[in-house]
Amino acid sequence: MALIEDQTYQPKILVIDDEKRIRQGCSKILTKENCLVDTAENGETGLKMIAEKYYDIILTDLMMPGIGGMEVIAKVREQHLDTVVIVITGFATLEHSIEAMKKGAFDFIPKPFTPDQLRVVVSKAVKMTRTLQDIATEKTRLKTLVNYLTGGVLVTDKSKNIILYNPALLRMLGYEGETLDDQPLSALTTDETLTGIIDGILGLNPGEFKVLSAEIEPHEKGERQSDQLYLRAQAVPFQNRSGEILGSVTIIDDITHLKKLDEMKSAFVSMVSHEIRSPLSTILSQIKILMDGLAGELGAKQADILGKISLKVAGLVALSNELLDLSRIEAGLIVQDKQQVQLMDILESLVGFMQTRAKEKNISLSLKRANLPLIKADGKSLEEVFSNLITNAIIYTPEGGKVSVTGKVKGDFVDIAVSDSGYGIASDEIPQIFERFYRVKTQKTRYIIGTGLGLPIVRSIVEAHNGTVKVESKEGVGSTFSVRLPIS
Ligand code: ADP
Numbered sequence: 001m002a003l004i005e006d007q008t009y010q011p012k013i014l015v016i017d018d019e020k021r022i023r024q025g026c027s028k029i030l031t032k033e034n035c036l037v038d039t040a041e042n043g044e045t046g047l048k049m050i051a052e053k054y055y056d057i058i059l060t061d062l063m064m065p066g067i068g069g070m071e072v073i074a075k076v077r078e079q080h081l082d083t084v085v086i087v088i089t090g091f092a093t094l095e096h097s098i099e100a101m102k103k104g105a106f107d108f109i110p111k112p113f114t115p116d117q118l119r120v121v122v123s124k125a126v127k128m129t130r131t132l133q134d135i136a137t138e139k140t141r142l143k144t145l146v147n148y149l150t151g152g153v154l155v156t157d158k159s160k161n162i163i164l165y166n167p168a169l170l171r172m173l174g175y176e177g178e179t180l181d182d183q184p185l186s187a188l189t190t191d192e193t194l195t196g197i198i199d200g201i202l203g204l205n206p207g208e209f210k211v212l213s214a215e216i217e218p219h220e221k222g223e224r225q226s227d228q229l230y231l232r233a234q235a236v237p238f239q240n241r242s243g244e245i246l247g248s249v250t251i252i253d254d255i256t257h258l259k260k261l262d263e264m265k266s267a268f269v270s271m272v273s274h275e276i277r278s279p280l281s282t283i284l285s286q287i288k289i290l291m292d293g294l295a296g297e298l299g300a301k302q303a304d305i306l307g308k309i310s311l312k313v314a315g316l317v318a319l320s321n322e323l324l325d326l327s328r329i330e331a332g333l334i335v336q337d338k339q340q341v342q343l344m345d346i347l348e349s350l351v352g353f354m355q356t357r358a359k360e361k362n363i364s365l366s367l368k369r370a371n372l373p374l375i376k377a378d379g380k381s382l383e384e385v386f387s388n389l390i391t392n393a394i395i396y397t398p399e400g401g402k403v404s405v406t407g408k409v410k411g412d413f414v415d416i417a418v419s420d421s422g423y424g425i426a427s428d429e430i431p432q433i434f435e436r437f438y439r440v441k442t443q444k445t446r447y448i449i450g451t452g453l454g455l456p457i458v459r460s461i462v463e464a465h466n467g468t469v470k471v472e473s474k475e476g477v478g479s480t481f482s483v484r485l486p487i488s
Pocket of ligand 1: 388393396420423424425441445449450451453454455456479
């Protein structure tokens, strides 16, 4: 069997021994095995050669006049971590060879040795150097990759010491101090959100995997308010083979441009919908004048056309109203006026108001009364929430169906549920229905007119009250939208 399996690899070997016979013997045997061999007749020359050239493997005699093998090992360990040292020694110095191994020698070969014994030891060493070099290459590759990533990278061990980071991270967090290698996380940041998600990851149970993400409190990168930096962090654990958590990896993204874009988009939508709304309302009232015959008698065909136009324009007015609402909610302009409100009163008057609409479709609309505590909320906005949910329940339920509204107290929360026996929503569509403009298109619902803005408005208002909204639904059976609001 060849000493080196990969014939393109030529390990560089240095043999340091004061016995010429050994130097020549080793050189001859190893050169035949495709190694590049240099020799040195003493420790001094050996160290000089090591300082000038990199060797994969060094074979050194332990006992030499002047600088001995121990010193050679110590120097190599200091300068070249991935060089493997093999000690050549006489039988009498077995203890020394054990000591040499403790100092970092990889193996030893007792004198006198046969060519085969030398081949076996060097072959093992070659495998070792290749592994060490692979690890070193992997490390450099990782370091280069991490350094050139535009996102911030932060790796900590289990005790929250920093073991890897990149320049992007330092730039984002505004760190300008000393090197952070092996420093505690607190040397880099005291941001509670960031340390909080890292703590959360390190506190996971063995084998548990979770991604924790959070937006870091924006901080200024310059003097002006517009220079604020918005960052989003995502942390995950890394584990050993048995699932034990060894540390955390956090990626930080600069989302300032997204935030800016979102703000600009909201401002634009708000401006456009505001500008469109009043001319549309004027058009609607003018059409009404025509339809009422106040500008002269209309023929049946003309009235029919105007009726269709007026329906479309009314749809546009509704769309611009909803767009305006949504951009106002997102800008934090609505839900500012919080007072003690009685939710049951709001629900009662809404359900009463919606009865006509329900009756038109022969739908039974009911409210189960319950004693609910007062909650601090913006009554008008909550009215909009439940008006949207009840309207949807009626719209997306076929004739003869049922819609029921219930309210109950659950711990520190009030839960309001709007249930229907309607068309339901496919499970893969559920995550999308709260997105702006998203509408489920099925055979049964394709003719229903809507904007896809009702549920995003519902969610924004509920979240502005620190509440949550969730939906359970089964196609062909019905849906339940549940809103949970905190009592105090
Ligand atoms: P819109 O009703 O204007 O389309 P929404 O945002 O209120 O917009 O709703 C988004 C989509 O969610 C609707 O298009 C509909 O497909 C689905 N949806 C909402 N409520 C219900 C419900 N109660 N039953 C079935 N589908 C519903």
